Amino acid sequence: MSQDPEKPDPPKDRREFFVTLGIGAGLAALGAQGLASLRSLVPNVSYDAPTTVKLGHPQEFPDGMKFLPDQRLYVFREGKVLHAISAVCTHLGCTVRAEALSQVETRTVEGSPLRLTHRFLCPCHGSKYSGDGENVAGPAPKPLAWYHLSIAVDDGQLVVDLARPVERNFRLTLA
Amino acid sequence: MALPPEAEKPNAPGVHPRPLWSLRPASDRQAGDAIVSNFIFHWFPAKALKDSLAWRYSLWLGTVSAALLLLLTLSGLPLLFLYVPSVERAYGSVKDIEFVITFGYWIRSVHRFAAHFMVAAVFLHLVRVYLSGAYKNGTGRGQHREWNWLLGIVMLLLTLFLSFTGYLLPWDQLAYWAVTVGTNIASAVPLVGPQIRELLLGGRNIEQATLIRFYVLHVIVLPGGLGVLFAYHMWRIRKDGGLAKADQAATLAAKVEVPPGQSKTYTLLGLARGTGPTIRASSVEAIDTTVNSIPDLTRRIAIVVLGTIAAMSILAVFVHSPLEEAANALVTPNPAKAPWYFLWLQEIVTDTTIKLGSFTVNGAFLGGVILPGLLVGLLAAWPWLDRSPLAAAGRWFPQSRRRQNAVFLLLVLAVLLLTFVGTFCRGPYWQLYWPWQPWVELPTRI
Numbered sequence: 222m223s224q225d226p227e228k229p230d231p232p233k234d235r236r237e238f239f240v241t242l243g244i245g246a247g248l249a250a251l252g253a254q255g256l257a258s259l260r261s262l263v264p265n266v267s268y269d270a271p272t273t274v275k276l277g278h279p280q281e282f283p284d285g286m287k288f289l290p291d292q293r294l295y296v297f298r299e300g301k302v303l304h305a306i307s308a309v310c311t312h313l314g315c316t317v318r319a320e321a322l323s324q325v326e327t328r329t330v331e332g333s334p335l336r337l338t339h340r341f342l343c344p345c346h347g348s349k350y351s352g353d354g355e356n357v358a359g360p361a362p363k364p365l366a367w368y369h370l371s372i373a374v375d376d377g378q379l380v381v382d383l384a385r386p387v388e389r390n391f392r393l394t395l396a
Numbered sequence: 397m398a399l400p401p402e403a404e405k406p407n408a409p410g411v412h413p414r415p416l417w418s419l420r421p422a423s424d425r426q427a428g429d430a431i432v433s434n435f436i437f438h439w440f441p442a443k444a445l446k447d448s449l450a451w452r453y454s455l456w457l458g459t460v461s462a463a464l465l466l467l468l469t470l471s472g473l474p475l476l477f478l479y480v481p482s483v484e485r486a487y488g489s490v491k492d493i494e495f496v497i498t499f500g501y502w503i504r505s506v507h508r509f510a511a512h513f514m515v516a517a518v519f520l521h522l523v524r525v526y527l528s529g530a531y532k533n534g535t536g537r538g539q540h541r542e543w544n545w546l547l548g549i550v551m552l553l554l555t556l557f558l559s560f561t562g563y564l565l566p567w568d569q570l571a572y573w574a575v576t577v578g579t580n581i582a583s584a585v586p587l588v589g590p591q592i593r594e595l596l597l598g599g600r601n602i603e604q605a606t607l608i609r610f611y612v613l614h615v616i617v618l619p620g621g622l623g624v625l626f627a628y629h630m631w632r633i634r635k636d637g638g639l640a641k642a643d644q645a646a647t648l649a650a651k652v653e654v655p656p657g658q659s660k661t662y663t664l665l666g667l668a669r670g671t672g673p674t675i676r677a678s679s680v681e682a683i684d685t686t687v688n689s690i691p692d693l694t695r696r697i698a699i700v701v702l703g704t705i706a707a708m709s710i711l712a713v714f715v716h717s718p719l720e721e722a723a724n725a726l727v728t729p730n731p732a733k734a735p736w737y738f739l740w741l742q743e744i745v746t747d748t749t750i751k752l753g754s755f756t757v758n759g760a761f762l763g764g765v766i767l768p769g770l771l772v773g774l775l776a777a778w779p780w781l782d783r784s785p786l787a788a789a790g791r792w793f794p795q796s797r798r799r800q801n802a803v804f805l806l807l808v809l810a811v812l813l814l815t816f817v818g819t820f821c822r823g824p825y826w827q828l829y830w831p832w833q834p835w836v837e838l839p840t841r842i
Contacts, residue, residue, distance in 0.1 A: 262595060262598070262609075263594075263595060264594070264598055264599055264605065267599060267600065268599065268603070269599055269600050269601045269603075270601065290725075290726030290727070291726065293726075311758075312745075312749070312758065312759060312760060313576070313577045313580040313581065313745065313760050313764075314576050314577065314580040315573060315576060315577065315728040315732060316726070316727065316728040318728075318730065318825075342825045343728075343825065343826070344728050344729065344730035344731050344732050344824065344825055344826065345573070345577060345728060345731070345732045345742075345826065346742065346745060346746040346759070346826050347746060347825050347826030347827060359746070359749075359826075360745060360746050360747070360748070360749035360758075360759035360760075360763075361749070362749050362756040362757070362758040362759070362760075363756065
C-alpha cells in the first residue's frame, strides 16, 4: 500500500476501514455467541430439593439420636428438647457417621449444657468431630452446622430449615 | 508390493505417476515416495535417526500414550451406543454392559484398562522428557520445544480430567462421592468457588444436570481437545527438528560427506525453519546414522501400537472391571477412595488444613487448589527457568542436570509415596493401617 510522503499518518482508506470493521464485527459476533453458549449452561431455575423440610411428628423421634439420610441430618432428643446437627463434613462434603460414645458426657456448649452421646467421623479424609459438632481432628476446617428446628403450625410436624444455620446453644423445646 | 521399473522415475519432482507406495521399498526413492504419497505416513519424516528410534532413549512412551488414546476412542465407540446418560438408567446400562451384553464386559474392561494405563504412560512420558532434557532447545534454528512441553502438560491434565469424567459415568458409589469431593475442591477456590461448582454440577446438588455435563465433557469436549492438541504436539516435533536426540547428531562432524540431493521437495528430518531445499548436509543425513522411515520407523510404531492394543485386549479378558453399588446419596462408603492416580491428591487434601491462630485454611483449598496449581505452574515454567547447557538436551542424566533431575525425582517419589499410602495404608475413616493389617470391623449401616 503506497503512502503519501507529505502525510506521515494518512487516514485509512475505505477498503482498510471496511476490512477492520468486518474482522472486528466477526470477532465480536463470535465472542458474543461464545458467551451466549456459556451463559446457557448457568441454570436460571433450581430444581433442587427445598431447604425447609417437614421431618415427621415429634413423637417419631425417640430419646437419643435419629439419622435422616435424605436431609443428611442428625436429630437429637432429650425429653422435650431437640436439636439438629448436619451430617455434611465441612472439609469436602462427605456424609459423616455417628459413633456412640461408651461414656456419655455433659458439657457446657456456648452457655447451655449439652449431653454428648456420640462423636462424628468422616470416611473420606478422616475428620473427627465431637458430639456438639466441634471439629477436633483431621482436615475439617470448621464445626458441623447446626440447623434451625421448629414445629409446623398446620400439622405439628418437626421442620428443619437447612438454609438457616444456628448457634450451638439453639434448642427446640416441645410444649 | 514391488513397483514396476517405470514407477522409479517420475516425470517431475513431486509428481508421482502411480498412487502406489510400498511398505518394503526397494530404494531410497521408493521409501521417500511412500512417505509423501500416503496420508498416514506423511506425518513422518522420510528418514529417521537411528538414535532417535532407539528403544532405550524415548522408551516409546509417547507412542504408547497415543496408541492408548486410539484404543480408548475405538473401545469407547460401542460403549457410546450402549450407555444411557440418565441418573435413573446409567447404572443399569453399565450393569447390562457388564453382565448381559455379549463381549460387553470385555469392551468395558479394555476401555478401563486403556484409561488407567494412559494416565500412567502420559505421566511416565513426562518423567522421561524431563530426565532426558528433551524439552530443551538444541542446535536447530527456530526451535520451540518449550511449547511442546507446555502442550504435553495440558494433555496430561486433559488425560486426568478425561479419567475423572469417565469414572463418574457408571453412577455408582465411587462416581457419586468422587463428584462430591471433586466439585467441593473446586468450590474451595476463593470468591468464585461456589459458582464454579454450580457450573460443573448444573445446580447445587448432584443430579441429572451433573451427569449430562460430565458425559458431554467425556465423549466430545475433552477427547476433541485432546485430539487437536495431539496433532499439534506431533507437528511441533517435526518443526523442532525431531526428538531432542537428533540435535546431538547434528553437532557431530559429518563422518561421511553427503552430496546435496538434487531434488529435495521435502526436508529429511523436518529440520526447523530456515532450512528447506538447501539443507546443510551433516551427519544427520549421513548414511550410517539415518535410516529410511519406511520400514524402520513404521515397523517400530507398528510393534508399539499393536503391542499396546494386544496387551490391553488380553488383560481385559482376564480382569473384569469393578462396579460398586448404585450411587447412594445417603451413604458415603467407608473408606471412600478415589482411583489410584488421584489418591496422592486425596492424601494432600487430608493433611493440609492449617490453623493460624483463629484463622483456618481448608485443606481443600491449600491441598486441592494451591499445591497442585503450584506444581503444575512450576512444571510449565521450568523450560524458562532451566539454565543447563544446550548439550544436555536429549541425554539421560547428564552431569550438568544432576541437581535438577534429583529434585524432580524427589517430587515424583513423593507423589508415588503418597499414592502408595493412599492405596494401601488407609482404612475405614481414612485411618492409617499397615497394608497387612486387618481393618476394624464396622457396621455397614449407621
